[in-house]
Amino acid sequence: MSTLPTPYYLIDKAKLLRNMEKIAMVREKSGARALLALKCFATWSVFDFMRDYMDGTTSSSLYEVRLGREKFGGETHAYSVAYGDDEIDEVVSHADKIIFNSIGQLERFQDRAGGIARGLRLNPGVSSSTFDLADPARPFSRLGEWDAARVEKVMDRISGFMIHNNCENSDFSLFDRMLSQIEDKFGALLKRADWVSLGGGIHFTGDDYPLDDFCARLKAFSDRFGVQVYLEPGEASITRSTTLEVSVLDTLFNGKHLAIVDASIEAHMLDLLIYRESARIAPNEGPHRFMVCGKSCLAGDVFGEFDFPAELKVGDRISIQDAAGYTMVKKNWFNGVKMPAIAIREIDGSIRVVREFTYADYEASLS
Amino acid sequence: MSTLPTPYYLIDKAKLLRNMEKIAMVREKSGARALLALKCFATWSVFDFMRDYMDGTTSSSLYEVRLGREKFGGETHAYSVAYGDDEIDEVVSHADKIIFNSIGQLERFQDRAGGIARGLRLNPGVSSSTFDLADPARPFSRLGEWDAARVEKVMDRISGFMIHNNCENSDFSLFDRMLSQIEDKFGALLKRADWVSLGGGIHFTGDDYPLDDFCARLKAFSDRFGVQVYLEPGEASITRSTTLEVSVLDTLFNGKHLAIVDASIEAHMLDLLIYRESARIAPNEGPHRFMVCGKSCLAGDVFGEFDFPAELKVGDRISIQDAAGYTMVKKNWFNGVKMPAIAIREIDGSIRVVREFTYADYEASLS
Numbered sequence: 019m020s021t022l023p024t025p026y027y028l029i030d031k032a033k034l035l036r037n038m039e040k041i042a043m044v045r046e047k048s049g050a051r052a053l054l055a056l057k058c059f060a061t062w063s064v065f066d067f068m069r070d071y072m073d074g075t076t077s078s079s080l081y082e083v084r085l086g087r088e089k090f091g092g093e094t095h096a097y098s099v100a101y102g103d104d105e106i107d108e109v110v111s112h113a114d115k116i117i118f119n120s121i122g123q124l125e126r127f128q129d130r131a132g133g134i135a136r137g138l139r140l141n142p143g144v145s146s147s148t149f150d151l152a153d154p155a156r157p158f159s160r161l162g163e164w165d166a167a168r169v170e171k172v173m174d175r176i177s178g179f180m181i182h183n184n185c186e187n188s189d190f191s192l193f194d195r196m197l198s199q200i201e202d203k204f205g206a207l208l209k210r211a212d213w214v215s216l217g218g219g220i221h222f223t224g225d226d227y228p229l230d231d232f233c234a235r236l237k238a239f240s241d242r243f244g245v246q247v248y249l250e251p252g253e254a255s256i257t258r259s260t261t262l263e264v265s266v267l268d269t270l271f272n273g274k275h276l277a278i279v280d281a282s283i284e285a286h287m288l289d290l291l292i293y294r295e296s297a298r299i300a301p302n303e304g305p306h307r308f309m310v311c312g313k314s315c316l317a318g319d320v321f322g323e324f325d326f327p328a329e330l331k332v333g334d335r336i337s338i339q340d341a342a343g344y345t346m347v348k349k350n351w352f353n354g355v356k357m358p359a360i361a362i363r364e365i366d367g368s369i370r371v372v373r374e375f376t377y378a379d380y381e382a383s384l385s
Numbered sequence: 386m387s388t389l390p391t392p393y394y395l396i397d398k399a400k401l402l403r404n405m406e407k408i409a410m411v412r413e414k415s416g417a418r419a420l421l422a423l424k425c426f427a428t429w430s431v432f433d434f435m436r437d438y439m440d441g442t443t444s445s446s447l448y449e450v451r452l453g454r455e456k457f458g459g460e461t462h463a464y465s466v467a468y469g470d471d472e473i474d475e476v477v478s479h480a481d482k483i484i485f486n487s488i489g490q491l492e493r494f495q496d497r498a499g500g501i502a503r504g505l506r507l508n509p510g511v512s513s514s515t516f517d518l519a520d521p522a523r524p525f526s527r528l529g530e531w532d533a534a535r536v537e538k539v540m541d542r543i544s545g546f547m548i549h550n551n552c553e554n555s556d557f558s559l560f561d562r563m564l565s566q567i568e569d570k571f572g573a574l575l576k577r578a579d580w581v582s583l584g585g586g587i588h589f590t591g592d593d594y595p596l597d598d599f600c601a602r603l604k605a606f607s608d609r610f611g612v613q614v615y616l617e618p619g620e621a622s623i624t625r626s627t628t629l630e631v632s633v634l635d636t637l638f639n640g641k642h643l644a645i646v647d648a649s650i651e652a653h654m655l656d657l658l659i660y661r662e663s664a665r666i667a668p669n670e671g672p673h674r675f676m677v678c679g680k681s682c683l684a685g686d687v688f689g690e691f692d693f694p695a696e697l698k699v700g701d702r703i704s705i706q707d708a709a710g711y712t713m714v715k716k717n718w719f720n721g722v723k724m725p726a727i728a729i730r731e732i733d734g735s736i737r738v739v740r741e742f743t744y745a746d747y748e749a750s751l752s
Contacts, residue, residue, distance in 0.1 A: 057720050061751050078682045081721035081747045099680045100634035100645040151685035158641045160678050267467035274525045278467040311527050313466045315445045318518035350717035353424050354448035360752050373752030380448040385430050385727050385740030
């Protein structure tokens with residue numbers, strides 16, 4: 019057990035390696051290229067390590083595309099729901115390809131993006147999302163063009179497409195069915211494209227995912243339309259690689275046993291709050307059940323209820339599992355709670371802290 | 386109309402002044418003291434201005450209590466759901482009073498907090514919250530002590546209490562009823578206290594709030610128990626003082642007219658997402674209805690649907706109303722979307738930018 023002061027995110031390279039090796043295998047077997055989705059994970063201290071297994075990065079803003087270019091390298095895709103006039107030139111300067119969210123954005127910026135490959139986001143109207151909030155196919159979605167006839171008219175200005183309609187999808191047959199729907203709906207357009215990004219949200223690095231079937235499906239898609247396929251794994255790249263290490267600060271009994279720890283879901287694992295989900299701990303076994311709560315003022319700042327081998331007491335440490343995706347990129351200074359440091363466990367087991375946050379960072383977050 | 390590049394938060398001192406004057410009036414008429422709740426608003430560039438109307442600050446962490454002491458001054462209350470052993474001495478060094486969330490925390494730290502006034506948070510088991518997430522009286526709440534008999538035993542170690550069970554409560558009669566319940570439940574304890582903080586969440590600076598009744602009620606409470614009353618206005622201090630100024634980057638029609646702007650609810654007005662609420666614009670009148678959407682990748686990044694006098698077009702500016710409370714303190718780098726600058730409109734109408742955020746800030750938010 020580390021003696022680093024909590025709280026800190028701990029990225030374990032040995033665990034990250036398992037995902038990287040699966041991604042590299044998928045690239046080799048399917049011919050698809052894999053770009054890290056920075057919106058999910060952008061902790062650039064491990065990019066040197068990830069670079070050997072992935073082709074580059076994809077982005078959702080100017081700052082992300084610049085980070086991808088400068089810190090990761092390789093192929094650098096630019097996408098954003100909307101670019102501004104004052105940022106498009108810099109975006110283009112960092113990118114190999116730029117994917118516009120709408121025909122309006124394409125038309126506005128096609129000349130200024132003339133030197134790199136241009137693409138459009140398509141919205142197939144189906145998705146795997148179980149959350150309306152995160153469903154790109156929700157009614158009146160602003161994410162991508164839906165009408166093949168409208169897209170047809172701008173085909174001379176683009177060379178490829180991005181379609182992102184998976185979301186934590188661990189069901190290969192659902193992925194397969196939705197891809198068939200995409201083939202049916204947009205087949206004529208895809209035949210005229212050079213490349214197609216299938217986006218992220220495909221949980222292909224999870225246990226028991228049928229990787230051979232997945233690779234065969236990607237290859238068949240690529241062959242049928244004559245396109246270079248891209249994948250944009252976010253969560254799949256970093257799943258189960260990282261923990262949030264916390265300590266118990268107080269214990270209470272209020273009808274249930276409660277333990278308050280030195281972190282907060284709202285500040286440090288925001289998606290648990292937004293999607294009303296429970297954190298995970300491992301092994302989560304034993305006769306002592308505790309509700310593990312954050313230290314912010316929010317009444318609902320609760321990591322979840324878990325089983326422990328012994329009663330929790332002040333000073334005990336808990337490892338919150340699966341704390342890489344959409345955590346560090348969304349952390350914030352709510353309540354001025356100390357921001358967890360970021361540490362990396364190297365392959366040899368040694369741990370180094372790559373970022374600590376101080377009062378000066380908090381003060382400078384405002385003005 | 387300002388020509389500052391969007392996005393930016395614009396704090397308008399003239400609007401802030403309306404709240405400050407009401408707070409000062411309540412202080413004078415009721416005898417209560419008013420402490421700014423930094424968890425809601427901590428943009429310290431306007432503290433010089435607010436200081437003339439309020440007594441000091443209250444806090445929910447080490448960093449907040451330090452900010453309150455160093456940037457605001459006056460009375461400085463320390464509270465946290467749980468303090469750590471490694472921070473308590475510094476917390477005490479910045480505070481006049483420290484309010485512990487539990488008897489456990491009081492007993493752990495009473496000696497180290499021996500030089501300042503100590504108090505406990507009481508939980509009356511009733512609240513005005515309509516959101517379970519934000520309800521301090523929710524089942525198994527960790528916020529404060531519920532059992533008067535247990536608190537009775539530690540009365541020799543404390544001189545006061547904090548009770549925070551209002552939440553955006555604009556209904557005086559509900560405040561009045563809940564205060565009566567508190568008197569009934571904890572009256573014997575209150576009689577032995579020197580001071581009682583009634584927390585925040587009382588929307589007494591809103592239009593038509595019966596300020597005279599409110600002041601009389603506070604004074605009656607103070608007189609009955611012989612205590613100095615504190616209020617901890619957060620939202621009430623800054624309500625309707627601030628806008629988030631954004632520009633339209635793209636317009637779409639997908640069954641509804643959509644406008645995408647250069648900000649994001651998740652990154653810049655997080656509570657709209659957490660509580661699934663709509664933003665406000667003013668006047669919100671006209672024949673052209675648009676859904677105003679953020680530029681993050683989140684499908685549900687939607688400010689709301691509003692009516693405009695003319696069709697929105699790229700470059701149009703929109704002022705999102707009421708953007709001071711729980712916005713700047715929770716902003717984050719989701720998607721690497723450019724963080725809004727912070728600007729202040731002085732009483733004379735001039736505008737100065739007090740903080741701009743750059744790519745370097747984004748890069749340094751990770752490692």
